[in-house]
Amino acid sequence: MAESALKNNGGMTLVxxxxxxxxxxxxxxxxxxxxxxxxxxxxxxxxxxxxxxxxESDVQLVRNIPFANLPISDNTVTFTPPPRMIxxxxxxxxxxxSIRYLDPQNRELTVDVVWNRQQKSYSHRVITIVxxx
Numbered sequence: 001m002a003e004s005a006l007k008n009n010g011g012m013t014l015v016x017x018x019x020x021x022x023x024x025x026x027x028x029x030x031x032x033x034x035x036x037x038x039x040x041x042x043x044x045x046x047x048x049x050x051x052x053x054x055x056e057s058d059v060q061l062v063r064n065i066p067f068a069n070l071p072i073s074d075n076t077v078t079f080t081p082p083p084r085m086i087x088x089x090x091x092x093x094x095x096x097x098s099i100r101y102l103d104p105q106n107r108e109l110t111v112d113v114v115w116n117r118q119q120k121s122y123s124h125r126v127i128t129i130v131x132x133x
Contacts, residue, residue, distance in 0.1 A: 044117060046086050051113040051124040054081060054093050058111045059126055062097065067132040070107050075099045091115060105132040 012020075062070075076098045083090045093115045100108040111126045 040118075043087060043089070044122075047091055047115055047117060048122065048124065050084055050086050050091060051093060051115055051122070054084075054095060055111045055113045055124055055126045058095055058097055058113075059109065059128060062099070062109050062111075063130060067107075067130065070130065071099050072101055074101060099130075102129070106130070 076096065078094065078096045080092065080094050083092045085091075093113050096110075096112040096114075098108075098110040098112075100110070102108055107130045109126075109128050109130050112123055113125075114121060114123045116122070
């Protein structure tokens with residue numbers, strides 16, 4: 001009777017527990033890597049959204065300048081607006097504004113916004129026509 005009590009032990013062995021822990025660890029390792037990819041893409045999207053906002057602000061700034069004050073010859077200006085806080089990160093953007101003479105009533109405005117993230121450079125471009133009213 002004592003012999004059958006030892007054989008019917010319903011617990012798990014140490015090897016089985018270690019194998020189960022190893023499998024669980026491998027699964028969580030894969031999930032955490034996927035989570036980091038998602039987090040990185042979300043941050044890149046937030047930086048891009050902010051770049052769109054920077055470009056739109058500059059377009060509106062130029063549109064509010066009286067047409068007579070816009071340059072007659074082609075003109076390019078590069079500047080760096082103050083850094084912006086995005087999800088706790090400080091993001092710096094470089095803006096290049098080009099105004100190109102088309103004819104006496106029309107100018108082409110191009111705004112390029114450039115930013116860096118993890119040794120990669122990204123950009124967003126807006127091109128519009130400014131007409132004399």
